[in-house]
Amino acid sequence: MLKHRTARLNDVVRSRQSPGRAIQERARVLSASPQPCSEEGAGRHHSVAPWLILAVLLLWICGPARVSADDSPWQWTMALKQNLLKDSMIMPTSLYIDEEKEQYYVVDSGRNRILSFNRDGELLTIFNAGRSLDTPFDMVRSDDGLIWIVEKGRNSLTSVNLKEKAVQPMTLRFDGALLYPDRLEYHDGLLYVLDKMTGDVVAFDLGLTPRKRYACSDCVEGFIDFRIHGDRLWALDNPGGKIVVFAMDGTVEERMDLGDPVTYPYSLAVGPAGYIYILDRQKRNIAVYDKTGTYKYSFLRYGFARGEMYYPTEIRFDPWGRLCITDEGNARVEVFSR
Amino acid sequence: MRALVTLLLSSAALLLFLPGPARAAVVCLDCHDRNQFTNLVVHEPVREEKCTRCHNPHVARHDGLLMVREGRLCYSCHDQLPNRFNRGYVHGPVADGQCTVCHDPHASAGASLVNEDLARNCLVCHDKLPLEFKYVHAPFSNGGCTECHLPHNSEQQGLLKARADELCLSCHQPESLQNGHENFPADPAGCLTCHNPHGSDRPGLVRNVLHPPFEKDCATCHGLKKMQAAVCLDCHHGVSEEMMRIHSHLTRQDGNSCLNCHSPHAGDDERLLRGPLQQLCVSCHMDVIEGYRLSTYKHPAMQNCGDCHEPHASNTLSMLKGDGIEVCARCHESQGAFSHPIGGDVIDERTGQAMTCVTCHNPMGTEFAFHLLDDRGKGLCILCHKNY
Numbered sequence: 001m002l003k004h005r006t007a008r009l010n011d012v013v014r015s016r017q018s019p020g021r022a023i024q025e026r027a028r029v030l031s032a033s034p035q036p037c038s039e040e041g042a043g044r045h046h047s048v049a050p051w052l053i054l055a056v057l058l059l060w061i062c063g064p065a066r067v068s069a070d071d072s073p074w075q076w077t078m079a080l081k082q083n084l085l086k087d088s089m090i091m092p093t094s095l096y097i098d099e100e101k102e103q104y105y106v107v108d109s110g111r112n113r114i115l116s117f118n119r120d121g122e123l124l125t126i127f128n129a130g131r132s133l134d135t136p137f138d139m140v141r142s143d144d145g146l147i148w149i150v151e152k153g154r155n156s157l158t159s160v161n162l163k164e165k166a167v168q169p170m171t172l173r174f175d176g177a178l179l180y181p182d183r184l185e186y187h188d189g190l191l192y193v194l195d196k197m198t199g200d201v202v203a204f205d206l207g208l209t210p211r212k213r214y215a216c217s218d219c220v221e222g223f224i225d226f227r228i229h230g231d232r233l234w235a236l237d238n239p240g241g242k243i244v245v246f247a248m249d250g251t252v253e254e255r256m257d258l259g260d261p262v263t264y265p266y267s268l269a270v271g272p273a274g275y276i277y278i279l280d281r282q283k284r285n286i287a288v289y290d291k292t293g294t295y296k297y298s299f300l301r302y303g304f305a306r307g308e309m310y311y312p313t314e315i316r317f318d319p320w321g322r323l324c325i326t327d328e329g330n331a332r333v334e335v336f337s338r
Numbered sequence: 339m340r341a342l343v344t345l346l347l348s349s350a351a352l353l354l355f356l357p358g359p360a361r362a363a364v365v366c367l368d369c370h371d372r373n374q375f376t377n378l379v380v381h382e383p384v385r386e387e388k389c390t391r392c393h394n395p396h397v398a399r400h401d402g403l404l405m406v407r408e409g410r411l412c413y414s415c416h417d418q419l420p421n422r423f424n425r426g427y428v429h430g431p432v433a434d435g436q437c438t439v440c441h442d443p444h445a446s447a448g449a450s451l452v453n454e455d456l457a458r459n460c461l462v463c464h465d466k467l468p469l470e471f472k473y474v475h476a477p478f479s480n481g482g483c484t485e486c487h488l489p490h491n492s493e494q495q496g497l498l499k500a501r502a503d504e505l506c507l508s509c510h511q512p513e514s515l516q517n518g519h520e521n522f523p524a525d526p527a528g529c530l531t532c533h534n535p536h537g538s539d540r541p542g543l544v545r546n547v548l549h550p551p552f553e554k555d556c557a558t559c560h561g562l563k564k565m566q567a568a569v570c571l572d573c574h575h576g577v578s579e580e581m582m583r584i585h586s587h588l589t590r591q592d593g594n595s596c597l598n599c600h601s602p603h604a605g606d607d608e609r610l611l612r613g614p615l616q617q618l619c620v621s622c623h624m625d626v627i628e629g630y631r632l633s634t635y636k637h638p639a640m641q642n643c644g645d646c647h648e649p650h651a652s653n654t655l656s657m658l659k660g661d662g663i664e665v666c667a668r669c670h671e672s673q674g675a676f677s678h679p680i681g682g683d684v685i686d687e688r689t690g691q692a693m694t695c696v697t698c699h700n701p702m703g704t705e706f707a708f709h710l711l712d713d714r715g716k717g718l719c720i721l722c723h724k725n726y
Binding site for chain 2: 090093110153154178199304328332
C-alpha cells in the first residue's frame with residue numbers, strides 16, 4: 001500500500017495545480033476532440049461517423065453555456081447551497097434524495113440543520129428539529145415517513161417524526177458492542193449503518209434490531225463508505241483501494257481493485273448504466289470505472305470556483321441520473337449532468 | 339632565437355587558457371589548501387584534481403560555485419542512486435537531495451566519504467534523541483546506528499533494516515527471551531511496544547512510562563472478548579467524547595485504531611506514543627507529506643503535524659485545531675490587519691463562505707511564492723476579481 005500510494009504522488013501534486021493553470025488546461029481540452037456522449041463511451045477510442053461529428057458540433061454550438069468538467073462527459077448543472085451571505089452552510093456532509101417528493105436534503109453539520117431543495121436547486125426549507133440536532137452527519141427517510149439522522153454529537157441514530165414533532169435519539173449496539181454510526185442508507189425496510197468503530201455495515205430493522213452484518217475480513221480499516229445498488233451492497237475499502245461487493249445475504253460476490261488512478265478513495269456511487277464512480281478526496285477528483293472494474297477516466301479538480309472541489313466528502317446519483325457531489329470545504333453540493 | 343621565443347610564449351599562453359581539469363586544479367590549489375582535500379578516502383574527482391567536474395571557477399547560481407544543485411550534481415555521476423532511493427520511506431536529506439549532510443564531497447576518514455564517527459553525524463540532526471539513559475542498548479552506545487537503520491531509505495518505518503521484531507530477534511534468540519517473558523506467546527512480537535531500542539531508565543530497556551493496567555493487571559484489557567478501540571475508550575472518556583466529532587481517527591485499523599499510534603503497554607512519555615508524532619502520521623498519510631516535500635513553496639518549519647492538526651478528532655476541515663484563520667493567527671498575529679481583508683464579514687462569493695488564510699494560501703505547499711494558490715502578480719487576484 002505504501003508503494004502504491006507513493007507511486008501516485010505526482011498525480012496528487014499535479015491535481016493541486018493552480019486554478020489558473022486549470023483554466024488553461026480546460027481550454028486545451030475544450031479545443032481537443034469531441035466529448036464522449038455515453039457513460040460507456042467515455043474514455044474509449046473508436047472511429048466516429050461524420051454525421052455524428054456534425055451532430056456533436058451542432059450541439060456544441062447551439063447548446064447552453066456550460067462549464068466543462070475536464071475531458072469528461074459531465075457538465076456542471078447547478079449547486080445546492082444557501083445563497084444568503086453569512087448564513088451559508090458549514091461543512092455539509094451528506095445528501096439524501098427523496099424521489100417521491102423530488103427533493104434534495106442536504107445535511108449541514110456545522111449549523112446543525114437540514115436544508116431541502118427542489119429538483120431545480122431552489123431552497124425550500126431549513127429544518128433543525130427545534131434546534132435539537134447535534135452535529136448531524138447523514139440522513140434517510142423510511143417508508144413510514146420517519147426521518148433518520150446520524151448525529152455525531154450524540155453518537156446516535158435519531159428518528160424524527162414530523163407529524164408528532166417527536167425527536168428520539170437512540171444509540172446502536174451489535175452483539176452488545178456500542179456502534180459509532182457514520183454513513184446511512186435505507187433499502188427495503190432496513191436501515192444500513194456504517195459503524196466507524198469496526199468499519200462494518202450493519203443492517204437494522206426499523207425497531208433498531210440488528211439483522212445482518214457486512215464485514216470485510218481482509219480490510220485493514222474496514223469500510224469508509226457504501227451504497228446499495230442493484231440489490232447488492234457496494235462497500236469501499238479506503239487504504240486497501242478496493243471495492244467489496246456483497247449480495248444482500250452478506251456473502252462477498254466480488255472484489256475490485258481500484259489501482260493507481262485513486263490515491264485516497266473516500267466515497268463511491270454506481271451510475272445508472274453500472275459504471276462505478278470513486279471520489280478521491282486527496283486528488284479532488286472522481287475516477288470512473290466500467291462494470292468490470294476497468295479504469296476509464298477521471299474528472300474534476302481542486303479549487304473553489306464552480307465545478308471545483310475543495311474537500312469533497314460524498315458522491316451519489318439522484319434518480320434522474322445526475323451526479324451529486326457534497327463538498328464540505330466549499331459548503332455546497334455540486335450537481336453534474338450528462 | 340625569435341622562433342624559439344615565439345614557441346615558448348605560445349605554449350605558455352596555451353597552457354594559461356587551456357580549459358581542463360588538470361590545469362583547473364593547479365589554479366584552484368594555488369589558493370585552496372590541498373590538505374583540506376586529503377584524507378583516508380578521497381572523492382574520485384578530487385583525487386584526479388578535476389575540480390571543475392563540480393565547480394564553476396567563475397560564477398554559479400549555487401553555493402560553493404556548484405555547477406548545478408547539490409543532489410542533482412551528485413546524481414549526474416551516481417546515476418543509479420535516484421531509482422534506489424525513491425522507494426518506501428526516504429531519509430529527509432536524501433529526499434531533499436542534500437547528500438553533503440552526511441557525505442563529505444572531497445575527502446573523509448570513513449568509508450563512502452562519511453565521517454568515521456557516524457553516530458556523531460546522525461546526532462547533528464537527531465539532536466532531540468535522548469542520550470542519557472541508565473541502561474543503554476549496546477549498538478546505540480557504540481554509535482552503531484546503521485546496525486538497525488538504513489541511511490537512505492527503507493520499506494520499514496524509522497528507516498529500519500527489517501521489521502522491528504525481526505531485527506530484535508536477529509541478535510536476541512527467542513529461547514533466551516522466555517526467561518524474562520513468562521506466559522509470553524511462543525513467538526515474541528511487538529518488542530517496541532514495551533522496549534526502547536536506544537535506552538531506558540528501567541532494566542531490560544522497558545520504556546520509562548508504563549500504562550497503569552499493564553503495571554497492575556493485564557486482565558484489565560486482555561481476556562476481553564474484543565480488543566477494539568472500545569476497550570481503550572471505556573477508560574479514556576475524554577477521548578471517547580472526541581470520537582463524536584465529524585472527523586475522527588476512529589477506524590478498525592487491524593482491530594484497534596488507538597494502537598496504531600499508542601502502545602498499550604509502555605511509552606517514553608505519558609502519551610505512550612509508538613514514536614515521534616510526525617513519523618506516526620506518515621505511516622498512513624505518506625502522500626500528504628510527500629506532496630508537501632515535493633512542493634516548491636511551503637510553510638516552513640513544519641516539524642510536528644500536531645501543531646496544526648488534532649490527532650484524535652475535529653469538527654473542522656482537515657482535522658485542524660481551528661478554522662482557516664484561528665490556526666494561522668496563533669503565530670501570524672498581525673497579518674489580518676494589513677493584508678487582504680479576511681474574516682466573517684468578508685465573503686468569498688465563489689463559495690459563500692468567509693474568506694480565511696487558506697482561501698489564498700495552502701500551507702502544505704504550492705508552486706507559487708508564499709505558498710499562494712496562484713501567481714501573486716495577477717493570477718491569484720483574478721480568481722475572484724474577474725474584471726481586473
